[in-house]
Amino acid sequence: MLEIRDIQKSFGALEVLKGVSLQVEQGDVVAILGPSGSGKTTLLRCINFLERADAGTMVFDGETVSMHRASHREIAAIRKKTAFVFQNYNLFRNKTALQNVTEGLVIARRMAKAEAVEIGKRSLDKVGLSDRYDYYPSQLSGGQQQRVAIARALATDPKIIYFDEPTSALDPELTGEVLSVMQQLATEGMTMLVVTHEMTFARNVSSKVIFMEDGLVVEEGDAKGFFDHPKTERTKAFLNHSNQ
Amino acid sequence: MNERVWNILTDSFMKILLPGLTMTIPLTVISFAIAMVIAVVTAMVQFAGVRGVKQLARFYVWVIRGTPLLVQLYVIFYGLPGLGIIIDPFPAAVIVFAINEGAYCAETVRAALESVPVGQMEAGYCVGMSYLQIMRRIVLPQAMRTAFPPLSNSLIALVKDTSLAANITVLEMFMATQRIVARTYEPLALYIEVGLIYLLFSTVLTKLQRIGEKRLNTYEKKETV
Ligand SMILES: Nc1ncnc2c1ncn2[C@@H]1O[C@H](COP(=O)(O)OP(=O)(O)OP(=O)(O)O)[C@@H](O)[C@H]1O
Numbered sequence: 001m002l003e004i005r006d007i008q009k010s011f012g013a014l015e016v017l018k019g020v021s022l023q024v025e026q027g028d029v030v031a032i033l034g035p036s037g038s039g040k041t042t043l044l045r046c047i048n049f050l051e052r053a054d055a056g057t058m059v060f061d062g063e064t065v066s067m068h069r070a071s072h073r074e075i076a077a078i079r080k081k082t083a084f085v086f087q088n089y090n091l092f093r094n095k096t097a098l099q100n101v102t103e104g105l106v107i108a109r110r111m112a113k114a115e116a117v118e119i120g121k122r123s124l125d126k127v128g129l130s131d132r133y134d135y136y137p138s139q140l141s142g143g144q145q146q147r148v149a150i151a152r153a154l155a156t157d158p159k160i161i162y163f164d165e166p167t168s169a170l171d172p173e174l175t176g177e178v179l180s181v182m183q184q185l186a187t188e189g190m191t192m193l194v195v196t197h198e199m200t201f202a203r204n205v206s207s208k209v210i211f212m213e214d215g216l217v218v219e220e221g222d223a224k225g226f227f228d229h230p231k232t233e234r235t236k237a238f239l240n241h242s243n244q
Numbered sequence: 245m246n247e248r249v250w251n252i253l254t255d256s257f258m259k260i261l262l263p264g265l266t267m268t269i270p271l272t273v274i275s276f277a278i279a280m281v282i283a284v285v286t287a288m289v290q291f292a293g294v295r296g297v298k299q300l301a302r303f304y305v306w307v308i309r310g311t312p313l314l315v316q317l318y319v320i321f322y323g324l325p326g327l328g329i330i331i332d333p334f335p336a337a338v339i340v341f342a343i344n345e346g347a348y349c350a351e352t353v354r355a356a357l358e359s360v361p362v363g364q365m366e367a368g369y370c371v372g373m374s375y376l377q378i379m380r381r382i383v384l385p386q387a388m389r390t391a392f393p394p395l396s397n398s399l400i401a402l403v404k405d406t407s408l409a410a411n412i413t414v415l416e417m418f419m420a421t422q423r424i425v426a427r428t429y430e431p432l433a434l435y436i437e438v439g440l441i442y443l444l445f446s447t448v449l450t451k452l453q454r455i456g457e458k459r460l461n462t463y464e465k466k467e468t469v
């Protein structure tokens with residue numbers, strides 16, 4: 001459903017992605033692991049064109065586009081079928097929870113307001129926020145804000161949702177509520193590509209793991225194999241380290 | 245204070261206030277409304293980095309902020325007729341105040357636009373919105389909230405600056421006062437009187453600013469959750 005071939009990206013002289021390829025099938029939950037600075041965020045941002053890659057090809061939903069030469073039109077078309085959940089939520093600060101969710105429907109997709117509100121409420125109900133429709137982001141806790149962000153992602157009925165460390169800005173006691181929402185999405189068959197430091201989540205929820213270091217994929221495979229029988233020394237060291 | 249001065253003051257009060265209401269206020273409101281349009285457009289082309297137009301916007305702000313308002317009034321009203329362009333005092337004042345205020349407010353709005361976190365723009369892209377949709381619905385409203393207090397300041401400054409229009413024969417409050425002074429020879433009392441009326445106008449605006457800020461604050465108000 002999503003295939004990335006040989007994506008490369010430098011910031012000035014710093015080579016951040018040195019040719020990364022990956023494949024996500026429909027219904028997959030792919031976890032991207034790796035030490036800080038390995039290029040995980042940059043990879044996700046390039047995949048959704050928030051950052052322009054220097055080279056690479058993307059096959060998304062049957063369409064092939066060049067990652068460095070994609071036109072505005074192609075990018076817009078791809079974005080309408082994807083959603084992004086940021087580390088720091090990035091909810092629209094001047095909109096209520098419900099408006100955050102409906103904005104992409106009413107404004108970007110020209111959906112009738114009433115229909116959008118209905119979908120918006122359903123999405124918020126799904127993440128357990130039926131009593132917070134009219135709250136502004138500043139009136140919500142971090143965990144609640146991130147759940148609104150997930151509801152915003154769900155509402156547009158995306159083919160895939162990208163998550164960039166969705167719980168790492170949260171207090172430890174709030175990560176559970178966000179992870180369980182994600183887990184529920186996984187059970188329902190949502191396709192997700194998740195950058196995370198939550199090993200338990202990667203092990204129990206994801207179907208596939210990609211381990212990155214220094215702008216390259218070091219190891220990838222199904223989650224069970226990856227955690228139980230890591231192949232490379234680097235992966236073993238990383239897993240040992242994060243088990244402590 | 246003797247009775248003569250007191251009588252002059254009470255007699256002149258309406259004679260000063262009236263041009264205040266019919267000239268100073270319309271001059272301020274019309275100029276500021278146009279200035280806001282200029283400011284938002286100038287700030288947006290700089291923020292978006294529209295090539296060419298951006299340099300033009302910078303040039304405009306540079307020239308206007310770098311020259312005295314009084315000189316600008318003289319150039320338009322006394323200078324342009326030399327080129328055969330004759331503008332009546334009131335429209336000439338509106339043009340100068342709008343262009344002058346527009347340059348200052350453009351900087352305010354631009355700074356406010358830049359203070360909106362880039363994540364707001366990125367989130368907009370990710371839900372499928374276009375650049376202009378995000379500007380209109382997300383970034384500009386947040387920037388205007390930030391810019392509201394400094395823009396209110398500019399408005400209050402403008403009310404007082406309209407007194408400079410007396411120099412190009414606009415019969416506003418200050419010029420009305422000058423005329424009464426010329427007849428009565430009571431400059432101290434009368435100039436203090438007109439000063440107090442300006443103070444009254446500014447006070448009303450400050451009150452309105454407070455009310456406006458309170459209403460705009462809705463989305464920033466922290467409530468116990
Ligand atoms: N906009 C940018 N300009 C310059 N350098 C950047 C930029 N964004 C990222 N980098 C650099 O690219 C490298 C990879 O960053 P990236 O954020 O992708 O890492 P990451 O794997 O997500 O790390 P973390 O786990 O800490 O989030 C880092 O060295 C970072 O400093």
Ligand SMILES: [Mg+2]
Nearest residue numbers: 040041042165
């Ligand atoms: Mg990161």
